[in-house]
Amino acid sequence: MTDRHSAAPDRLHSLPRYRQPLPRNSVTRHIVVMQSAAACSPVVGELEQPLVLNGENADFSRRLQRALVSATVGSHLYIMGDEAFIWRIYGEARSAGLENDEIDMTHTIAGARLVYCVHCGLTQAAGPESLLICIGCDVGLEVREHFSRRLGAYLGVCTNPDQPYAGVRS
Template identity: 75%
Template sequence: MTDRHSAAPDRLHSLPRYRQPHPREAATRHIVVLQSAAACASFVGELQQPLVLNQENSDFSARLLEVLGSATVGSHVYIMGDEAFVWRIHAQARAAGLEDDEIDITHSIVGQRSVYCVHCGLTQSSGPAPLLTCVRCNVGLEVREHFSRRLGAYLGVCTNPDQPFAGARP
């Protein structure tokens, strides 16, 4: 989960703020979702009988859907990985009926993040670079310091307003 109350005054409110997860003592079922073994936090050993799902396993997608679909009241999900991974899994957990306070998000691996192109509506993975070219509409994008929790993505806007369609109108 992001920490909304420890925001530095020089950071925008919409930027996600991550914290280290801590075991939820009231939880009756601990579900840990990892992008890779490298994303694992030492706190997993503190959990009582955690169910650990690792994206590196071949049956990850099917198991994730099954586990999230059968999550009951008292379940708590801990998600660890890069930003693109944690927000994708967060969206799946929310779609399965879990509430935000039943989900902890830890950005534990440097890697990909999702960027939403405001020109064509595509959400695409990108590295940390502030500039990229949209793979669908070919518009040069500047990645803004604005994050949509609903989309799980940063906002990408045209770097050259004189050529907002990269020379070809959609």
């Protein structure tokens, strides 16, 4: 992350930055996690004997957990998919003990993103729209240009602060 003053003026510093992954020569084990075959990046073909996990496979969750808990020093994780998928896998990887510099995240397909409702605390999948109704508390939310790496979600705040619970009480 960069500080606010050196960030691009048209982009807030809290927004995630994605880039194409680069093959790393010092890595002893490449773990590629992709949401679907369509999410695969060409760099996978350049990796030496990668473990490739496809989110569409029936045993994906079990294989992912096994790969994450068995990752040792020298392993590198490449995550490819939409934002909701990327940040869910990132959270699992961090919980399993991988460090930030051992993880590359590449936003390769359009799809869902996660939005955190500040009113009820629910994190929900949403599209690219800037307005939505929270499925947890029925409050109209504006999705802010602020991203929490800890939550892996954008911040959703009430669109009408004068009537924050208008949807619930009507």
